[in-house]
Amino acid sequence: MASLKIVNGRVYDPANGIDGETRDICITDGRITASAPAGAKTVDAQGMVVMPGGVDIHCHIAGPKVNLARKLQPEDHRHDVHPRTAFTRSGTGGTVPSTFATGYRYATMGYTTAMEAAVTPIGARHTLEELHDTPVIDKGFYVLLGNNVLLHQLLKDGKRDELREAVAWWVNATHAYTIKLVNPGGDEAWKGRRNSVVTDLDDKSDVFGVSPREIISALVQVANELGLPHPAHIHCNNLGHSGNYTTTLETMRAAGDQRVHITHIQFHSYGGEPGKNPTSKATEISAYINEHPNVSADVGQVMFGKSTIMTADAPIAYMLRRLGKDKRWVNADTEFESGCGIIPFAYQEHIYTHALQWAIGLELFLHSKDPWRMVLSTDHPNGGSFMSYPKLIRLLMDRQFRDEQIKLVNKKAIKNTTLLDGLDREYTLNEIAIVTRAGPARLLGLKNKGHLGEGADADITIYEEDPDKEKMFSAPRYVIKSGELIIEDHEFRADHEGRVLHVAPKFDSQIEKIIRPFFESYYSVRFENYAVADRYLRHGEKIPTASPVAAE
Numbered sequence: 026m027a028s029l030k031i032v033n034g035r036v037y038d039p040a041n042g043i044d045g046e047t048r049d050i051c052i053t054d055g056r057i058t059a060s061a062p063a064g065a066k067t068v069d070a071q072g073m074v075v076m077p078g079g080v081d082i083h084c085h086i087a088g089p090k091v092n093l094a095r096k097l098q099p100e101d102h103r104h105d106v107h108p109r110t111a112f113t114r115s116g117t118g119g120t121v122p123s124t125f126a127t128g129y130r131y132a133t134m135g136y137t138t139a140m141e142a143a144v145t146p147i148g149a150r151h152t153l154e155e156l157h158d159t160p161v162i163d164k165g166f167y168v169l170l171g172n173n174v175l176l177h178q179l180l181k182d183g184k185r186d187e188l189r190e191a192v193a194w195w196v197n198a199t200h201a202y203t204i205k206l207v208n209p210g211g212d213e214a215w216k217g218r219r220n221s222v223v224t225d226l227d228d229k230s231d232v233f234g235v236s237p238r239e240i241i242s243a244l245v246q247v248a249n250e251l252g253l254p255h256p257a258h259i260h261c262n263n264l265g266h267s268g269n270y271t272t273t274l275e276t277m278r279a280a281g282d283q284r285v286h287i288t289h290i291q292f293h294s295y296g297g298e299p300g301k302n303p304t305s306k307a308t309e310i311s312a313y314i315n316e317h318p319n320v321s322a323d324v325g326q327v328m329f330g331k332s333t334i335m336t337a338d339a340p341i342a343y344m345l346r347r348l349g350k351d352k353r354w355v356n357a358d359t360e361f362e363s364g365c366g367i368i369p370f371a372y373q374e375h376i377y378t379h380a381l382q383w384a385i386g387l388e389l390f391l392h393s394k395d396p397w398r399m400v401l402s403t404d405h406p407n408g409g410s411f412m413s414y415p416k417l418i419r420l421l422m423d424r425q426f427r428d429e430q431i432k433l434v435n436k437k438a439i440k441n442t443t444l445l446d447g448l449d450r451e452y453t454l455n456e457i458a459i460v461t462r463a464g465p466a467r468l469l470g471l472k473n474k475g476h477l478g479e480g481a482d483a484d485i486t487i488y489e490e491d492p493d494k495e496k497m498f499s500a501p502r503y504v505i506k507s508g509e510l511i512i513e514d515h516e517f518r519a520d521h522e523g524r525v526l527h528v529a530p531k532f533d534s535q536i537e538k539i540i541r542p543f544f545e546s547y548y549s550v551r552f553e554n555y556a557v558a559d560r561y562l563r564h565g566e567k568i569p570t571a572s573p574v575a576a577e
């Protein structure tokens with residue numbers, strides 16, 4: 026494989042304490058090395074900023090629900106054609122781009138890794154097929170286990186060891202990266218009691234007699250016992266409802282001192298009375314996270330314009346289905362595994378709630394004391410497309426621009442936040458490098474990503490410095506993936522097939538004696554046909570789990 030040397034660039038590599046120093050980066054055989062052989066191709070990065078490739082910790086880019094969302098919005102395919110080039114294939118864009126366009130568009134922004142955040146176990150095969158079709162970037166997915174009926178039964182019966190083994194079995198059967206909890210225990214309440222929303226973590230399910238708190242604390246612990254590189258990834262109960270910040274605080278408390286990741290926390294930071302207009306509780310949520318180093322979060326920033334609500338949280342999709350002008354809507358439940366909801370949506374500046382959501386996201390960024398634990402996401406495409414990241418970066422880095430934008434949105438909403446209270450913080454390039462690559466990589470436990478030290482994957486982005494940070498981060502001059510120069514002078518020069526990142530925690534195969542009969546009784550597929558064969562992991566990379574921690 027080719028070797029490469031990047032010279033004269035200002036390097037931002039926060040994981041290695043490098044904050045804008047001019048230094049050379051050498052690449053050999055896809056990895057960063059101390060030196061490069063004589064005759065290595067040289068990239069002159071004079072006047073440019075060199076960062077590790079971007080890492081998206083939470084997005085929705087592949088699998089059955091993503092495909093349904095594509096089908097639901099054919100107009101996006103006509104309006105946003107992604108043409109082929111000499112090196113890359115064609116596709117379509119919109120808020121839910123086709124597989125090819127997804128990979129290329131991430132790459133054109135300098136992102137080289139992205140994690141699909143919600144896949145039902147039974148949807149894993151389809152998801153892996155789409156991930157293989159998603160070029161350039163490395164990727165993986167989180168498997169939904171928070172509303173899994175068999176796991177609820179094991180929990181209710183106090184079969185704690187069997188619960189751990191079953192989780193490990195499911196992670197192996199699907200080739201997932203970690204476990205995801207979405208509105209844990211909430212599907213049963215919705216299905217069984219006609220749209221009741223879980224607000225109280227101690228509200229026990231009618232069917233299984235287990236509470237969300239029991240599910241959360243057990244699965245958080247299981248993920249850590251299995252040594253998963255990224256902890257349980259939690260979408261809290263009560264998303265989107267006024268007053269839900271107490272549910273969010275309780276969820277973080279339910280994790281005790283165990284490692285846990287709370288996703289799109291903006292959607293879970295609302296005060297106010299249920300059923301009435303929300304208020305901001307970003308200050309309270311930030312304070313809790315600032316004080317609890319075991320907790321990390323991604324923001325889930327709302328960006329104005331088109332979005333697609335796409336969630337395993339069936340109850341919230343059901344509630345939102347008639348709110349917008351667009352009447353298209355999907356709600357579904359998948360076997361005994363998880364719910365799902367999809368709604369085309371648009372966030373508008375003049376609407377109180379949308380403006381408040383936008384402002385709360387910014388507050389969470391601006392109040393965060395540890396950028397390593399409050400990282401950037403829009404919950405693509407829920408809060409907005411990943412293509413809006415450059416604008417979000419400008420909002421964080423450029424106070425004047427932010428103040429101008431604040432003036433354009435619903436004034437009553439802004440008054441209910443702290444944005445006008447002299448929040449003059451401007452993110453530095455170093456902090457942007459943390460929230461967009463070094464932080465997410467560390468939270469994911471990806472030791473070879475998010476930094477430029479020796480041995481790291483040579484995933485590198487080179488941006489031309491520009492006072493307009495949106496412009497700067499929209500189109501890097503060079504993008505290097507696994508040591509290969511994919512984009513040069515803003516143009517694709519090569520295609521690349523990224524890897525699928527997954528974990529394979531050890532488990533006792535005796536657990537199949539418990540799982541198999543459940544399939545024979547209830548599932549629409551046979552047990553033998555369920556686990557995804559290894560051949561679906563073409564270009565797979567197994568990320569090691571830590572040595573298992575024995576259960577108490």
Ligand SMILES: [Zn+2]
Nearest residue numbers: 083084142404
């Ligand atoms: Zn999400």
